[in-house]
Amino acid sequence: MSALILVRHGQSQWNLENRFTGWKDIDLTDRGKEEAFQAGLQLREEKIDVMFTSTLKRAQHTLQIIRKVCGLEQVPVYSDTALNERSYGDLEGLDKAETAKKFGEKQVYIWRRSYDVAPPGGESLKDTYDRTIPYFESHILPLLSEGKNVLVVAHGNSLRSLIMYLEKLGPEEIVKREIATGVPLKYLFDHHMNVLKAGHTFKS
């Protein structure tokens, strides 16, 4: 049996300011650092063999804090753009509430939560899935099938695409899935790489 633990980065400065972030490289707030610390406390009993993260500092910084709290600084880390947040294109930097006023709540909800409608100049969830899942299948799944336990620290939408794949969710189901910042989710796999237990949280 092997385990995959997913963590969305802690609160970033633009999460706090309610701005579309996407590929903009924005760091954690103090609360985000605290969320990462708490995630680390929850993971202290876990055996983790390999870690993956994106190339963006909010995820990398969250991972560093977790490594330190768990005393896992020797565990190998791989970072790749495949795990980066979805690109929000022309929306990056804009205030989410003001954008909803300008384009309508419904349109902004479609851009943020639909499967295949991309925001202007950006990626749909499907576009994100199409880079995240091949990376997962080529780099992470082989480790899980060797019985290794893997931690992935990434982003709301790169993780939504991964969860869609792991839980075999359809486009209508993934719309409703929200991923909280700094809350670890654990998936257990059997030897055939079937998910035995999906996305359960830890007690704090």
Ligand SMILES: O=C(O)[C@H](O)COP(=O)(O)O
């Ligand atoms: O990139 C962003 O703005 C956030 O990290 C995720 O945004 P969302 O809540 O619109 O998916």
